[in-house]
Amino acid sequence: MQSKVSMVMPCYNKVKYIGEMFDSILAQEWNNIELILVNDGSTDGTREVIAEYEPKFRMRGFEVIIEDQLNAGVCAAAKAGLALATGDYICMVDSDDELDPQYVSTMAGWLEENKDYDYCICDAVLYTGSGTSKEFKPSHFSELQTEEPLYTERYILTDIRSEVWVYLVRAEYLNKCKIVQTYYTDTKGSHEPGYIIPLTMYHGKYKYFPLALYHFNVGDIGHSHHVKFEQAQRFYDEYNRLAKIAVSHLPESIADFNKKQQIMAVSLLSKHINLYRHAKGLSDGHPYLTQALDDLVETINTVCVPSTPITRDDLIGKEELFIRAVKNKLLNVPARDIPITSNSRIIGYGALGKAAIALIPLLKHTPIGPTELWDISGDGEAVKKPDFHSLGEEDIVLVFPKAEQVLSYVKESSSAHVIGAEDIKLYLSHYVKENYLS
Template sequence: MKFSVLVPVYNVKPYLADCLDSILNQGYEDMELIVVNDGSTDGSEEICREYEKRFPGRLRLIEQRNRGLLLARRAAIDVAQGDYLIFVDSDDALRADALHVIERLLSRTDVDVLLFQASRSPLFDVPYFNHEGLYEDMVDGVFVPNETMRKQLALTHNVNSMWAKAVRRDCIGQGSDYEEYEGLQYGEDLLQMCPIFNKARSFAISSEILYYYRDNGASISHHVSFSRLEDVSRARSCLASYVKKWNSALLPFVYANDCVELFTYCLLCTNRLPRLDAVQEIGRAIEYDHFIHSFANANLALIPFWKRIGINWIARGHIERFISLYSLVFHVLFRAMPKKASRYL
């Protein structure tokens, strides 16, 4: 079997049918669709069961209590039989010919990991990722050196998602124990990408836009909760341990991106919480040991200037100044570029 398409599901009723239809209507036979209902309570579970009945032998449904996205994905991974695994979030969708295009690209390259483009547009017309030139002239699947891909994982957020990739099953770590991460809500992609990038021996990238990423505003990436910082710490500590093995010279830049994660959290606090609550939550966040270490060891040279200012103020405890400036900056940004600003809402 060529492909296993894995879809973890939790309370996404408005989008789930579109997601499943986009996979089942590919007109591609050499695949299996594995859906994991992770304890949904909004009617998503009924849609999953309906599709299982409608597509016997094509859709396999796994039901479990709510254990979080990471363990829902691992449940699907552990039973997958395809040569390559493709991950689709249950509020997203594949382009109508995605599997055919992916098969064509893999037949030319036979790589362990194939990356392709995504779009925030359901028309698949505007690319989502900026891979700093990696996508240029790579429609036919040009090989990318392992060192380049690992550097991308270390220095950017461009390649750490589980979706918009086809990963050879031998690199995925079937049967790996992730039980300690039950309930993890943030950074699970990065936790799983680190060992994949460590084991993979070949990569290729295509500029074909094959994946629709729906930013529905309710995703965990918009949540304000101290547990988010704890999750970030666990995931990025894992990344640091791999980068230390791959190229320790990159560690100061990894720590700089830790600071960016904290900056984003502080901006979410600024925009989502009453001012006094935001001051208290940001004060708590900057005292977290992981980020104290990151501040002390980061090289901020690659960080955009407007973020660097905020990071320096956070590191020095200038919380009121941070909130005042970035409240103003955000509202100006929101008026000028509402879609870009929405990620900080």
């Protein structure tokens, strides 16, 4: 017989979407599900949809627990639901998203067969629209390795998936992490730090599935999507505060004082990275940009402690490189080795494209600053036409276009060392790290 999976769903004013989430739960291939619905004081008809679907869930063979509470926020709703769970495995889902039919069976099935694993993580896809008019697009995050010694830091820096919905956890491990006992409820902000920080810090063994088993509805603007800078500032201030609370609850045996300080510093850095990006990207962000940049500079100096403090002038025009350089330093990302010799020509291919226009000035004073520029639209002089037959094994070709087919074509056309756009950025970020942050 299948083990029981407790699925906890906080529900608040999602009448437009919750029916489709319920349909995706009914379509699950796993049969032994305890569905815990915490109605957080909905006023838009969500509670009526819950009542409509309750008999459908029971007919499907699922257990159903409905908990009604006054509106207290997602953290309070999540804690209430987790406290009611009686399953062998536990997951949480959002009421306006959807699940792949194999969401539960893939992860619970793995835990059934692999008793030494504590939890599973799946990937996700973004969608807009509803019914047959849905449009899907991938959600780009770095993949998890089999073991991540800095998992918590990667999560805080949003380098990997950062939502509770993609985790399915063995109940005994959830209890070991004391998540329900330490869950904060004095906020209507995010509940992710209170769940993911202990989950990742207790060193449980996990299985990552690079499968889009969870479907995020991005057509509805939630609390973590911002259209105004001050809204973003409130969110990231609160997120940082909640991360500190979650870290402070970790016992000394799991994280000593120095480790806690390290994680809190990473959280502060993540806050200022996000606020800088919002100040730059939001229509009302420009008045906040100078302060956001100054705060980012101060935080980088505090967290990385370079021998010579960086200045805002160091960052201007290289902000994203510095952000990536700081992440590389904190996460111990290895440098990209580029075998340069005294006989190497360094060719910039696709030199008239947008990526090249952004990257070539940054490469100018580095060891891989292009000595020749090539482009099929070149004038034959300042920018030459491509001549792959002239390339030797010691030459290096920097391919600026991001398209994989372009990179593959250049690799197949020469015996030179071919470096793609992402590796160029990685090289630049390490150059910044070595020259500014050491």
